[in-house]
Amino acid sequence: MRKEIQVINGKGLHARPATIFAEVAGKHEGEVKVSYGNKTVNGKSLLTLLSLAVPKNGKVIVTVDGEQAETMMNNLTQVLGKNYD
């Protein structure tokens, strides 16, 4: 499943929210992908997430495959909807 989510955090998808995102995504059995602009990366990898350099209020597209994709999507939506500053 795919969903467009806005990054609320004041400095965008920087180290702290990206680390939490990768940690949460890392628990998922199936694939987690994050797209921003014309780039798509592995959502379980902090390094590639950071390389997207998503600014505040940037909209990313999250794709989650496999079992319990919906629960995972909800968790990830929560991570991106929080302010970590």
Next chain:
Amino acid sequence: MTDNKLISGLAASPGVGIAQLVRVKPVNLELSGLSGYDPGKEMVRLKKAQQRVRSQIETMKNEASNQHEEWTLKIFDSHLFLIQDPELETQIIDAINNDRVSAEFAVLVVRDVFAEMLKNTELELMQERSNDLIDVTNRIIAELTNQQPVKLSDLQKPVILVAHDLSPLETSRLNSNIVKGIITAVGSYNGHTAIMARSLGIPAVTGLGQDMDLLKNDHLVILDGMKGTVLLRPDPSELAQARKIISDLQEEKNRLKTFINKKTVTRDGTVINIGSHLSRLEDLEKANEYGAEGIGLFRTEFLYMEKSDFPDEETQFSIYKTVVEKMNPRPVIIRTMDIGGDKKLSYEESPTEDNPFLGMRGIRYSLKNPKIFRVQIRAILRATAYGNVKIMFPMVTTTAEVHQARKILIEEEENLKQQGLQVSDNYEVGIMVEVPAAALIAQEIAPIVDFFSIGTNDLIQYTMAADRVNQSVSYLYQPLHPAILRLIEMVTRAADHHGIWTGVCGDMASDLKSIPLLLGLGVKELSMSAPQIPAARELISQLEMNDLISKAAETLN
């Protein structure tokens, strides 16, 4: 110096060290292994190296957990997390399989790609992550190529370490009995090396730059972490002088240590309360470390600065609650926002003022922006339920301002209670006395507040009409000038008369020359930065109240 005997850098961690230099060699990255390797064998080597580095870091983390503050330990967690990054691993494995390169070469190439990518994001936070990445991968490469980064654990005799930069992993393992000092070519006061060195109590000088080349292995030097200097080829008299400083510092440290967990009492039994300033959440640990008897000045500005918007009620509440709970039953004096003047918010348009220090700041700003003010008031009021809270308004000039601020306080307390939220029944409300007008009408303000806290820095600057950072008039910045002492006396007398207490939260509160006078004038509470507390407490333990009172009266007349 013409003979290059004394070289200077940044004073990164206080203390003086005398020892021979040991240069820390960086990991050699001139690797061979471009092609023709057996992917299967390289994979095994890679896995083993990763595993070893992981357990090394875990061991270091456990060892460090005894001697470091909690937040420095997070550095280890972030390293562990990076080692396990799935994309990093996948790409390294791809390089091994597809290009048939050696494992170390694959690690180097892949990490360079990622490091470059992070650098290009141009965010400082990413830069830091990029340094972590280089740090971790260097370890893996060192493992794979049998390079021992630095066997710091093998060092037997005292040394001063010299390095281009020390990684947090390296710094964390240092033993202050062996490592008498740290010198690096790069690094700032808030860099990893400096923070770790201060937390371990190892003197350090960073940012030496080109002068690093003058430091040779085995040379004896004197490092001064207070001045930020390294003295080469010290002669016997210089050595004797430095040894004297080291033993004096140690003696002072031991003596002051005994005052950390004592109460602040004069020789004749008068109890004084010494609180710590709090300008960021990390100061809370410092306050406990140095035995603060409360938070004497909670500067709430950090909640507003370097943000992209005004902090909401929940965000503020959780921070106030944390501090109040941790200090309970010790008092926490929360100063409402002192924004405006020279402290501008990036996310708010505000007119430029010709004279910001005589302009819209402190309570003036709060009353002009009630929506923003009420959010803070609500958050503070909710925190009162968790401990001993005192609310303080800054920059008060007139009684009308106090009435208006208190009215807002009462209204919001009512609102909170109607919502079923708890507010304590016995929080105190006071003002900061920093405008001379407020000191002059202290008699009128005292009946409508529970305490005064004198902000001497601004009080002196406003009374003497002298900017203390302006070199040409700084001679007028005199804390002990009769004009200042008389104003302070007006405040303490008004407080006594109305049965409330007076504290001091400016630099005078920690000034050992001013403390006797302040106490003699009737001040009951002092706030200072945490490391200054033991010395102030020691001084007070030697003072007699009667003496102080008569001396203060003499000085005033």
